[in-house]
Every structure is written in structure tokens, then in C-alpha cells.
Amino acid sequence: MKKESTFAYVLRLTVTLLLITAITAGALAWINSITEDRIAAEKARKTAEALSAVLPGGGEEVDIPAVDVGVPVNRLYKGENGYAVEVAPSGFGGTITMMVGVDLEGNILGVSVVSHTETAGLGAVAGDKTSKGEAFRGQYVGQSGELAVSKDGGVIDSISGATITSRAVTDGVNAALALVANMG
Amino acid sequence: MNLKQQFKEGLLTKNPVLVQLLGMCSTMAITTSLFNGIGMGLSVTIILICSNVLISALRKVIPNQIRIAAYIVIIAGFVTIVDLCLQAFLPDLSESLGVFIPLIVVNCIILGRAEAFASKNGVVASALDGLFQGIGYTVALIIMCVVREFLGSGTFGGGILNGGEGIRILPEGVPAMLMVMPVGGFLTLGCLIAGAQWLVKYLDKKEKAKEAAK
Amino acid sequence: MSAYVQSLLGILISAIISENFILVKFYGICPFMGVSKKTDTALGMGMAVTFVMGIASAACWAVDNLILIPLGLEYMQTVAFILVIAALVQVVEMFLKKFVPALYQALGIYLPLITTNCAVLGVALVNAQNGYDFLQSVVYGVTGGLGFTLAIVLFASVRERTDKSDCPKSFEGFPLALIAAGLLAMAFMGFSGLKIF
Numbered sequence: 001m002k003k004e005s006t007f008a009y010v011l012r013l014t015v016t017l018l019l020i021t022a023i024t025a026g027a028l029a030w031i032n033s034i035t036e037d038r039i040a041a042e043k044a045r046k047t048a049e050a051l052s053a054v055l056p057g058g059g060e061e062v063d064i065p066a067v068d069v070g071v072p073v074n075r076l077y078k079g080e081n082g083y084a085v086e087v088a089p090s091g092f093g094g095t096i097t098m099m100v101g102v103d104l105e106g107n108i109l110g111v112s113v114v115s116h117t118e119t120a121g122l123g124a125v126a127g128d129k130t131s132k133g134e135a136f137r138g139q140y141v142g143q144s145g146e147l148a149v150s151k152d153g154g155v156i157d158s159i160s161g162a163t164i165t166s167r168a169v170t171d172g173v174n175a176a177l178a179l180v181a182n183m184g
Numbered sequence: 185m186n187l188k189q190q191f192k193e194g195l196l197t198k199n200p201v202l203v204q205l206l207g208m209c210s211t212m213a214i215t216t217s218l219f220n221g222i223g224m225g226l227s228v229t230i231i232l233i234c235s236n237v238l239i240s241a242l243r244k245v246i247p248n249q250i251r252i253a254a255y256i257v258i259i260a261g262f263v264t265i266v267d268l269c270l271q272a273f274l275p276d277l278s279e280s281l282g283v284f285i286p287l288i289v290v291n292c293i294i295l296g297r298a299e300a301f302a303s304k305n306g307v308v309a310s311a312l313d314g315l316f317q318g319i320g321y322t323v324a325l326i327i328m329c330v331v332r333e334f335l336g337s338g339t340f341g342g343g344i345l346n347g348g349e350g351i352r353i354l355p356e357g358v359p360a361m362l363m364v365m366p367v368g369g370f371l372t373l374g375c376l377i378a379g380a381q382w383l384v385k386y387l388d389k390k391e392k393a394k395e396a397a398k
Numbered sequence: 399m400s401a402y403v404q405s406l407l408g409i410l411i412s413a414i415i416s417e418n419f420i421l422v423k424f425y426g427i428c429p430f431m432g433v434s435k436k437t438d439t440a441l442g443m444g445m446a447v448t449f450v451m452g453i454a455s456a457a458c459w460a461v462d463n464l465i466l467i468p469l470g471l472e473y474m475q476t477v478a479f480i481l482v483i484a485a486l487v488q489v490v491e492m493f494l495k496k497f498v499p500a501l502y503q504a505l506g507i508y509l510p511l512i513t514t515n516c517a518v519l520g521v522a523l524v525n526a527q528n529g530y531d532f533l534q535s536v537v538y539g540v541t542g543g544l545g546f547t548l549a550i551v552l553f554a555s556v557r558e559r560t561d562k563s564d565c566p567k568s569f570e571g572f573p574l575a576l577i578a579a580g581l582l583a584m585a586f587m588g589f590s591g592l593k594i595f
Contacts, residue, residue: 013250020246020254024261024477031265032473035272042275070401072529092417093282094527117282117527120217121337121364124280161361164417205572208431209516213424256484256513260477268473283523286476290516292428366422367587370580378566378573385568 046114047086047099051077054101054110055084067182071175082109083183085176091168093117096126098169100140100176107144111137111173123165132159136166140173147174187312194316197387200293201324201373202380207293210284211325212369216336217350219343221329222322223277227270227285229318231262232294233311236302238262240310243303255298260289280343293321324376331372336363406537409530413541419517420549421583425542426517430550431575433508435561440554444547446505448540450490450512451521454483455539458522459532479522484513517546553582 052058059079074097075086082103088095094117101109113127125133139156140147148154149166158166200206207228214220238258239246246254267285270278278285288294297317302310333342338354345351362368419425426447433443458479466472491509494502512518521542525535556578565574 009247013247016245016247017250017253017257020242021257021481024257025474027261028264028268028474028477031268035268038272039268039275042272046275068401090528094524095529115279117279119364120214120220120280121333121342122216161365205431206428208427209424212427252513253481253484256480257477260480264473264476267476283520283527286523287425287516287520289476289480290514290519292514295514362584365587366424367580367583369424370576370583374569374573374576374580377576378568381573382568 043115047075050086050099050112050114051084053112054099055079055082056109057081059084065179065182067179069175069178069182071171073175073179076179083180085179086114087172087175089168089172089175091116091118091126092123092162092164093119096165096168096172098172100173102176102180105144106177106181107142108140108173108177111140111169113137113169118162118165123159123162125159125162126165126169136169143173144177146177190312190316191319194313194318194320195323196320196380197384199320199324199380200296200317201321202377203384204293204296205377206296207291207321208373210287210291211328212366212373214281214284215325215328215332215369215372216364217280217333217342218326218329218340218345219277220280221325222344223270223274224281224284225318225322225325227266227281228288228291228293228321229315231259231266231288232297232318232321233314234262235259235294236297236310236314237307239298239302240305240307251303252295252299255295255303256289259294259298263288293317327376328369328372331376332363332368335360336365336368406534409534409538410541413538414545414548415586416589418545418549418586418589419520419542420546421579421586423520425520426515426546429508429511429515430546430553430579431572433511434550434554434557434575437551437554437558440550441547442504443508443511444543444550446508447512447515447517447546448543449505450483450487450509451518451543451546452536452540453490454486454518455521455525455535456532457482457486459525459530459535462526463532475523475526476519479526480513480519483518483522487513517542549582549586553579556582 055077057080059077062076062078064073064076072088073085074088077084082101084099084101086097086099088097090096096116096118097114099112099114103109116124116127118124118126126136127133136159143155147156147170149156149158149163149170151158151163154170156166156170198204201208201211210224214224235258239255263286267278270285297313301313305313330340333339333350334353336359337350338356338359339350339352342350363372413419417423420427420430429443429447434440461478461482462475466474466478487509491506494506521539525538530538557575560574560578
């Protein structure tokens, strides 16, 4: 008798927990179906915005050559006067997804941050649309070759208090330059 | 329990951050701009109200042995809903708070209130408790943000006002960068909690003096 | 040395020192403040967290890459990870109690606290976000735990002294501990941007 009641009790526990989990999963699936398109559209909009910022006139997406440049490369676009590369170096708070425009001579046309998770007020400046952010990204325009932040003996001034983020952005830019150099 | 009492408890005498010392990870990590503080505070408040209501409604259905597991699933569900909605409708905020949105799941405030209040009280009282505790948390975050932003960047309202740059109060070069860095989080929260402890004691003394006078 | 080994070393250095889980990234502040009154209990907590973080990284990686991603259910990550971690902590507790009682004696009391330690969920989420492979995830988990241990043990030995010191009444206990932690964080700031490869 006692054994059965224990069994019934355990069954009740399992069923309750299972039900709660199932309902939660169902609710999430429903919310996801509503938000999915918007999230994707938002991402596409940001990518397009970044692309037009670094590669005037935009470009066509082309296949990425299989070269190891040390940083993950998400996409590669070919435009009239150059390439735009979407790279994803890791910063302080996680991955920084950024677009780098490079002209056919291997000079940087522009740098634009698509998404990041850096600290507000510090690393986030790299992606801000503020004067500080513009100034930081502006340093890269026209540069070529292998870049480094001033702390490592290079020409790029780090965002104050955010060496890791500045280094990550520089890594991303270098990877883009290396990739385009490889395209010939 | 009366409303005024609950409000006062949430805001000061039982403030989740300043007195109960819960949820300190997010309190220190994201309070570098006002935009973040308000966004995080509101997200937590919404999740807290929802989870308190649901847990209170289900308090007689959920067997005791598995209650913590059930609470965690419910809370994680609400957190994911808020996370997805932020990504879809407020992408800037979602980006800026990053991993600390999913980490609300393990924010002790929410599980703490579920266990200490919602599992023992009715739906309406639990909803109000969620609201007031949430407000208390938000207020603590906002104070942290304002202090750290002022001392660290010399601005007010970063991320919202003046096209995201915030209104500059101190001239460039004067503010101590340190305060928006991790160090500043510890120092500001330490001083803030000390201030809250002093205030609570002071109010307590005044109350006692009043009673003695009667 | 291959680039892969370098990436592992990079993860190791950043997780322990330059991006210390507690003092720089603010994961796991609750146990950091709660269980740091004595050096030996702090060490116990640190070891328990390291242990669970290593296993949790592996388990969450498996759940993410073998179940969630193939099914297109990435949005369930938070729910799935926290369930995996909660179940894992339970299993580890029962396993230790039964088979390694000596270790259970040492770590047992800390284990239930670990489910709600945001360092553990944090490491699982960051692994997924950064797209680490299995080995990288485990290395990040274990070294993140070691970073946690380093910070909590250092902090506990500071706290043993500050608790006995004279200070304004309002600052007694917690606020003073936070300020001491702030000073410790300042010391760790010196490592920021440290890069060895």
C-alpha cells in the first residue's frame, strides 16, 4: 500500500514538473514565432546600414576564400571600388560583429560596428554614434598594412579605459585587410 | 499588509539591493549609463511581477519537493520572453545589457521573492510585492548609474539624452574613468549600502523616539 | 605552437587574470560576498564552483550543439541551460555523497548554492555566444572557476582582517567588504589588456 502511494507521489511530481516545462516551452515557441521575423529584420537592417557606411554604393555578397586570418569572417561583399568584410573578433563582453570596408589598393574605407556587447561608457564607445565613437572609428580610415593600438606600439589611440575593445576592433580590421590582400 | 508599508519596505527598509543585498551582479555590472539602469530595472520589475503572480497562483498546485525547480523553469520562461521582446523591439537596449538579460534567471531577487513571498501569499499581494520590490531595485540601479556616470564620464543621462552622449556636467578630462570601470561598481555600491544602513537606523531611532513620546 | 593551443592559452589567461570572473566581469558576486568570511570555506566554495563550472560547460555545450542548434531552438538556451545546471548540481551532490564522501564533506554544503550562481550560467551562455568548441568551452569553464577561486580566497584573507578593524558604524560589515573588493578589483585592473601570445 505504502509503496503504491510513494509511486503515485513521484508520478505526480514528475507530471507537474513536466507540465510546467511543456507549457513554458509552448509559450516560448509562440513568442519566438512572433518576434523571430522582427529580430531577423532588425539584424538585416543593421548589416545593410553598416555596409553602406563602409562601402559607398554597396556591394554583392560573394564567397569567402578559405584563408585563416585569425578572426572569424561572417560575410564578404564585393563592390565597385572595393570590398566590405564582416568580421567577428572577441572583445571584452563577447563577440563584436563589425563591417570593414577596404578599397582595391588595400586602404581602409571605413569601419562600422554592427553589434557588440561591450560595457556602456567604456568599450561601447567603439560602436556609439557619438563624436567620441566617430573619432575612434575615423582613425582607421585610409590606413593600410598591419595596424596596432598605441599601447602595442601602433598608431591607433585606444578608447580610454577600453584597451581590450580597441585591440579587438584592430584585430578585426587587420583580419579584413589580410583577407582582402589575399583576394588580390 | 497595507500598501504604504509594502511600498516603504520595497523602497527602503527592505530594499532588495541596499538592505537584502540581493542581485548584486547586475547592480554593479550594467550601471554605467542611465539608459542601462532604467532598462534593466524595468525588465527585472516586469519579470518579477509576472513570476510572482504565476507562482502565487500555482502555489497550491506545485508539490513542495519540486518547487525550486518549478520556480526556476517559470522564471527562465519569463526571462526568455522579455529577452526576445527586447531583441525585437528595443535592439539597442538588448545589445547594451547583453548577457545580463538571460542572467536575470539567476538574479537572487526573483527566486528570493518567489520563495519568501509569492509561495505564501495571494495573487494580488504578490503582484504588489513584485511591483514594489522591482521599484526598489530600479531606484537603487538609477542611483548607482547617476553617481557612476557623473563621476566617471561627467555626464547625465547617457544613452538617452542628447542623442546618446548625455548632458555634460563636468568638463572632459576631469572625471575619473575609474568609476565606470569595475572598481567603481564596488566602491559606489559599498558607499550606497553604508548610506542605506545609516538611513534605516536613523528612521528607526526617530520612530522609537516618537513612540516613547506618546 | 599551433594557433589552436594559443587560443586555449589565451582563454586561460583571460579567464583567470585579465578578465577575472568576479573582479572584472561581475559574475558570481553573491557567493563571493556570502561565503568569504573565512579563507578555508572560501577555498571550498571556489573548488566546488570550479568543479561544477567545468562539468556544466561540457554538459551545456553538448545540449546546445547536439539538441538545440540542430532543432533550431536557440531561443530556449537560457531555459535549457539552467535546467541542465540545476539537474547537474543535484546529480553531483548525490554522486559525491554516495561515492566520494570525503569530497562531499568538504564541498557538500556549497553545492546547493551553486545553481543560482550566475558564474555557472554565465559561463554556459558566454561559451554559446562566442561559439567555442567543446575543448575551449571546458577550458573556459574550469579556468573561469579557478579565477573565481583566486578572487574569493584573496578576498577572504583580506576580509578576515577588515572585519576586526575599526570603521564608521554604517560601513561595518558589508559596505566595508565591498570597498575592500573594489581595491582588489583595482589591483586586477593592472592586468587589463594583458596578452601573452
